[in-house]
Amino acid sequence: xxxxxxxxxxxxxxxxxxxxxxxxxxxxxxxxxxxxxxxxxxxxxxxxxxxxxxxxxxxxxxxxxxxxxxxxxxxxxxxxxxxxxxxxxxxxxxxxxxxxxxxxxxxxxxxxxxxxxxxxxxxxxxxxxxxxxxxxxxxxxxxxxxxxxxxxxxxxxxxxxxxxxxxxxxxxxxxxxxxxxxxxxxxxxxxxxxxxxxx
Amino acid sequence: xxxxxxxxxxxxxxxxxxxxxxxxxxxxxxxxxxxxxxxxxxxxxxxxxxxxxxxxxxxxxxxxxxxxxxxxxxxxxxxxxxxxxxxxxxxxxxxxxxxxxxxxxxxxxxxxxxxxxxxxxxxxxxxxxxxxxxxxxxxxxxxxxxxxxxxxxxxxxxxxxxxxxxxxxxxxxxxxxxxxxxxxxxxxxxxxxxxxxxx
DNA sequence: CCTTCAGGTTAACGACCGCTAACCTCCCTG
DNA sequence: CAGGGAGGTTAGCGGTCGTTAACCTGAAGG
Numbered sequence: 001x002x003x004x005x006x007x008x009x010x011x012x013x014x015x016x017x018x019x020x021x022x023x024x025x026x027x028x029x030x031x032x033x034x035x036x037x038x039x040x041x042x043x044x045x046x047x048x049x050x051x052x053x054x055x056x057x058x059x060x061x062x063x064x065x066x067x068x069x070x071x072x073x074x075x076x077x078x079x080x081x082x083x084x085x086x087x088x089x090x091x092x093x094x095x096x097x098x099x100x101x102x103x104x105x106x107x108x109x110x111x112x113x114x115x116x117x118x119x120x121x122x123x124x125x126x127x128x129x130x131x132x133x134x135x136x137x138x139x140x141x142x143x144x145x146x147x148x149x150x151x152x153x154x155x156x157x158x159x160x161x162x163x164x165x166x167x168x169x170x171x172x173x174x175x176x177x178x179x180x181x182x183x184x185x186x187x188x189x190x191x192x193x194x195x196x197x198x199x
Numbered sequence: 200x201x202x203x204x205x206x207x208x209x210x211x212x213x214x215x216x217x218x219x220x221x222x223x224x225x226x227x228x229x230x231x232x233x234x235x236x237x238x239x240x241x242x243x244x245x246x247x248x249x250x251x252x253x254x255x256x257x258x259x260x261x262x263x264x265x266x267x268x269x270x271x272x273x274x275x276x277x278x279x280x281x282x283x284x285x286x287x288x289x290x291x292x293x294x295x296x297x298x299x300x301x302x303x304x305x306x307x308x309x310x311x312x313x314x315x316x317x318x319x320x321x322x323x324x325x326x327x328x329x330x331x332x333x334x335x336x337x338x339x340x341x342x343x344x345x346x347x348x349x350x351x352x353x354x355x356x357x358x359x360x361x362x363x364x365x366x367x368x369x370x371x372x373x374x375x376x377x378x379x380x381x382x383x384x385x386x387x388x389x390x391x392x393x394x395x396x397x398x
Numbered sequence: 399c400c401t402t403c404a405g406g407t408t409a410a411c412g413a414c415c416g417c418t419a420a421c422c423t424c425c426c427t428g
Numbered sequence: 429c430a431g432g433g434a435g436g437t438t439a440g441c442g443g444t445c446g447t448t449a450a451c452c453t454g455a456a457g458g
Contacts, residue, residue, distance in 0.1 A: 010405085025313060028227030031445060041406065044447075048405050053446065110366065111310060114224060149374050150382060157363045157386055164359025167309065168352055175348050183349060183394055187356055190393020191386040209435085230415060240436065243417070247435050252416065 011049050013039045015063075018056045023104035023166075027057055027112045057112060058120040064105045065127035068098060072134050084141035091138060092162070092188050096181050099165045106163050132156070143196035154195040158188050210248050212238045214262075217255045222303035222365075226256055226311045256311060257319040263304045264326035267297060271333050283340035290334060291361070291387050295380050298364045305362050331355070342395035353394040357387050 008016070017038035021030040032053055033043035050056050075090040099106045113124060135155045140146055146154065162184055168174050207215070216237035220229040231252055232242035249255050274289040298305045312320060334354045339345055345353065361383055367373050 026225050026227055026311075028225055029314070032447085033445085042408085043445090044408085044449095045406055047447075112225075115228070150378075153367055153373060153379065153382060154386065156366045157360045157383060160363025160366065161356045161360040161390060164356045167355045167359065174352060179349075180352065183352060184356060186393045186396065187353065187390040190389040190391075190396075191360060192389075193393075194385045194389020195382055197385065197389075231417085232415085241438085242415090243419095243438085244436055246417070 010039070014046060014049055015056065015060060019060050019102075019104040019108060022057065022060070022112060023107035027053075027115050054115070054117065057108075058116055060105065060108060061113060061116060061124050062120060062127070064102075064109050065124045065131070068095070069127050069131045069134070071098070072131055076134065076138070084138060088138050088142050088192075089185070089189075091135060092158075092185050093181075095159070095162050096184050099162050099184075100177060100181065103166045107166050110163070139192060143192060145196045145198075150195065154192060157195075158191055161188060161191060209238070213245060213248055214255065214259060218259050218301075218303040218307060221256065221259070221311060222306040226252075226314050253314070253316065256307075257315055259304065259307060260312060260315060260323050261319060261326070263301075263308050264323045264330070267294070268326050268330045268333070270297070271330055275333065275337070283337060287337050287341050287391075288384070288388075290337060291357075291384050292380075294358070294361050295383050298361050298383075299376060299380065302365045306365050309362070338391060342391060344395045344397075349394065353391060356394075357390055360387060360390060 014035065018030075018035050021035060021038060024030075031043070032046055035053075035056070036043040036046050046056075050059075071094050072091055075094050076087060079087045079090045113121060116124065132152065132155055136148065136151045139151050139155060140148065143151070165180070165184075168180065174180050213234065217229075217234050220234060220237065223229075230242070231245055234252075234255070235242040235245050245255075249258075270293050271290055274293050275286060278286045278289045312323060315323065331351065331354055335347065335350045338350050338354060339347065342350070364379070364383075367379065373379050
């Protein structure tokens with residue numbers, strides 16, 4: 001991934017603001033004029049950069065899913081020397097970083113998927129599924145007692161746990177990013193361990 | 200709570216279908232005609248039962264928050280003889296039951312709050328806060344090592360975990376309700392325990 | 399210096415949507 | 429058997445919203 005030191009393009013500004021607004025008020029709750037105003041231009045000016053409102057949402061959601069999957073694959077490759085526990089820790093860390101850095105995107109990720117065109121929705125679903133399966137494989141290596149369907153349920157539930165950051169109040173009310181990250185990490189590991197232990 | 204054996208009223212039918220549709224496509228994504236069609240009448244007929252579309256959402260969200268809080272208070276009172284661990288188990292069980300039985304409502308609960316009138320939103324937020332504080336108190340009795348802000352973050356995160364049921368696929372793909380409930384329960388306890396353990 | 403084009407602008411159209419108005423039809427009750 | 433209210437219906441109004449059309453402007457390039 002090229003380190004981006006250059007200023008964000010207009011397209012990127014639009015995507016960022018659109019993500020924030022969609023997350024705050026929902027896709028249908030935000031007008032194109034508002035998105036335009038958020039970047040200093042007016043509504044129809046957006047159409048110089050995107051084919052339509054739907055296209056912005058599609059690019060956002062595909063981007064999120066792809067970014068999550070790509071990051072996970074990279075971490076899997078990088079930590080290949082370590083034990084499975086370290087790989088799982090790396091996956092958890094990556095997901096937490098994403099959830100803390102891009103809260104609006106995390107919110108969108110499981111909220112507005114149905115508004116996509118069929119082809120885009122299928123693509124996003126496929127990327128999501130790959131991401132989940134990647135987690136499931138790692139989790140089952142760390143906790144071999146878990147059956148595959150149970151591991152999948154556990155992974156989804158831990159995603160729910162990690163994605164709870166938007167509900168943790170505005171940054172400042174929570175005890176600092178580092179502490180929050182550590183707390184979430186410990187809880188995720190604890191949840192997996194408990195899922196694996198016999199009833 | 201009176202045991203309801205009588206048939207659901209038209210109002211209740213409408214609320215149930217509206218909840219399902221709102222959860223599926225978002226508040227702004229559903230038209231009044233669709234809600235009417237879902238109960239066999241046409242759009243404007245709804246206005247014999249509700250002041251408007253907003254009123255349906257308000258009644259749903261206030262109802263959810265109130266139901267959760269009331270149930271939690273009842274469980275707290277009933278299990279007062281037992282240890283704090285049993286009380287926490289009871290709270291977890293109640294929340295899981297609700298999440299499994301009323302998936303659309305759980306989805307709405309943290310998704311459409313901003314569409315409410317100020318007064319309704321304040322009411323819902325107050326009920327939610329009471330519910331959280333009730334959990335925080337119980338959790339801190341079971342895990343005294345937890346500071347209050349940490350316990351609150353942990354509670355929010357466990358809600359995220361328990362509310363993940365809508366993402367677990369349609370009922371049938373998951374290993375049965377009892378097993379799912381037990382898995383979520385174990386994971387929630389494991390997450391709290393891990394939150395409490397030193398880093 | 400003229401052209402071109404990227405990236406804006408405002409005006410306006412067409413569709414949709416929440417809601418009201420006006421009307422209809424049972425069913426219950428005095 | 430009047431009549432009135434509960435619970436529907438359809439027609440239509442008013443506003444909003446996504447999108448397009450038409451036009452403008454400043455900077456780059458030959």
